[in-house]
Amino acid sequence: MIRQAVLEYDHSDDALDRLDDLIDGRRAHVLHGQNGYAVVRDIHPAIADYPATAFRGECTDAEVERINSFDADVLIAVGGGKLVDTAKLVASLRNVPLIVIPTLASNCAAFTPLSVVYEEDGSYDRYDMFRVVIERVIVDSRVMMRSPYEYFRAGVIDTVAKFYEARYLSGDSSIDAGVNTGLALAEQCGRLVELDLSEHAFESYNDAVRFAVDHVIAIGGAVGGFGDAGTRVAVGHAVHNALSRFESSHSFLHGDKVGFGLIVQERLRRSADVPYLEAWLKRFGAPTTLETLGVRTSDIPILVDSVITETELQQLPAPLDKGYLKIIFENLQLPIYK
Template identity: 45%
Template sequence: MIRQAVLQYIHEENALDQLEQIIDNRSAVLIHGRQAYEAAAFLLPDVPRFLFEGHCTDQQVEALKQSCAPYDMILALGGGSVIDTAKQVAFQLQLPVIVIPTIVSNCAPWTPLSVMYDEQGQYIRFDTFPVVIEALLLDHRILAASPYDYFVAGLVDTLAKWYEARALSGSSAEDPVIETALRTAERCKDLILSTNVSETRFREYSADIQYLVETVIPLAGSIGGFGDAATRGAIGHAVHNALSPYRETHPFLHGSKVGYGLLVQEMLFGNDADYAELHQYLLLQKQPTSLTDFGLSLDIVEELALRTSTEELCRLLRPLVSADQLADAITRNEKTSVSMTS
C-alpha cells in the first residue's frame, strides 16, 4: 500500500502569503500551539482559533472535534503533536487540513498518520488513515527563526529512516516501490551526514539548509508512504517508545531519543562502521548517546530491554529480537559510549 498525504507542497520565502487564496470562501478554524502562534501570528488571517497544549491524545481529539465541527476546514500550526492531533480531528470529521509547521523536528507535516499518547505522555499507538492534507506550507520567515535544537533532533529522526528501513528490508529490494523508499532514505542519510550545520547557518536559511529541511519533512515523510511496513520504524523508534514511561526522558526531544535507539540497534546488529559514524555525528550535534546522558541508571537495562522487545515496531523484525539480546546491546552501547567520549 502506498500512502501519501499532501496535495499541495509550498516551500517558499513567503509561503503563507498564499494561505488566504487557498482558504478561499471556506470557513476555517486554527488549532495552534502557544509559542507557534506567537511566532506566526503576524502572517495569519483572522480566523477562530483553539489553543493546543500537551500530547496528542484521544481526549484532546474528542474535545477538538466538538469545537471544529462547524467549520469547513482546519489549519494546523505548530509542531508534531499539534499537527498529529489536527490530522486525527480532520480525519474523524472528514475535513481538509492545511498544515503550517513552525519547527523542523519530524515528518509529521507530511504523513497520513498520528502518533497517539496517553495523558502522561506515554506512547500507546499510531493510527494511519487516508486523510488528505490539502496544503503544506513551509515559510522561510517562520522556520529560519524556529528553535535550532528541534532542527537537529529532526535531522537525527530522519537518519532513522535509513537505518531502520535497512534493518527491516535490507540494503536493496526487488520491489521498485520499496527500492525507491530505500534509495530516498539512503540519500537523506548521506546528505545529513555530509552537510555542515550550525545555528548560524540555520538562521541564514541558505539553499543547503533548505535541502536539509526537505529531507526532514517531505522526503522523510514519503519514505514510509512508499515503503509502508517495509520501511517503518524498527528498534530506534521502539527504544524511543520504551523510554517514554521514564520521566527523566521527557525533557528530551523525540529525535534525540530515537538517535540513542539507533545506537542500540546498530550495536545489536554488529554494524561497527555505521555505529561509529552515527555515534560521532550524535556527539558532534550534542545528542545523548547513553542512558547516563538521559539521567537514567543502568539498573533499568533489563526493564528497558523487555519494554523494547514487546514494542510492535521491534516485533516487525525477522528473526525476532529477544529481550536478552537487547539488554546485551544496551549494556555494550553504554560501555562503548563511555570509551568513545572519554
C-alpha cells in the same frame, strides 16, 4: 499499499503570503498552539481573522472530540507534530481538507496519513491510519528561522533514522516498488549526516538547511508512505520507547533518544557504520551513553526486557539476541576515554 496525503508542499520565503488565495473565500477554522502561532501571526497578521481554537497540547480522543465542534469548509493547523496529528484526525472525521503550517522543523507529521494518539495521562495509546486530504503544507522560511534550533537538530536525527531503520527491516533494495522507493528516499535522508547543520548554519538558513528541512518535513514522511511496513520503525525507536519509561530521559527530545537507539541497533547488526554514526551523533550534541540519559547499570535488565517487548510487535527480519543486547547496553553505559 502506497499512501500519500499531501497535494502541495510549498517551502519558500513568502509561502504564508499565499494562504488567503488558497482559502479563496471558503469558511476556514484555525487550530493553533502557542509560540509558533505568535510567530505566524507576526508574519501574516490576517490569519487572526479566521475563527480559531487553541490546542491544549496532547493528541487524545477527548481533545479530538473537543475541537470537532467547529463549522467550516477547511481546517488550518498551525503548530508542531502533536497539533498536526490532532488536526489530521479531526479533518478526517469531519471530511474537510486540511492546510498545515508547521512551526517546528522537527517532524514529518504534515506528510503522514496517521496520528499518534495518547491516553489522558500522557502515555502512548495507539496510532491511527486514515485518509486525509492535506491541500498544502506551508513551510515559510521566516517561520522556520525563528523556530528553536534544538528541535531541528533532533528532527534531523529522527530523519536520518529513517535510513538506518528501513535498511534494518528491508535491506538495500526490494522487488516491491513501494518498498524500493521508500528505501531510495530513506537513503537520501541518511545523507543528511554529510551536511553542516550546525546552529550557525541554521541561523543563516542556507541551502543545506533548506535541503534538510525538506527532508525532515516532507521526504522523511514519504518514506513510510511508499514503503509501508517495509520501511517503518525498527530497533532504534524500540530503544527510544524503552528509554521513555525512565523519568530521567524525559528531558531529552524524541530524536535524541532515537539517535541513541540507532547506535544500539547498528551495534546489534554489527554494522561497519557504527563508529561513523557515533562520531556524528557526538558532534551533533546527542547523547551517546546511558549515563548521559540517566540510566544506571542496575537498570539495564529492565531496559533489555522493554526493548524485547517493544520489538515483539515489529516485523523484524530476525529475533533480537537478548544476551548480546545486554552486553551492548553495558558497553554504552559510560564513555570510553581514549
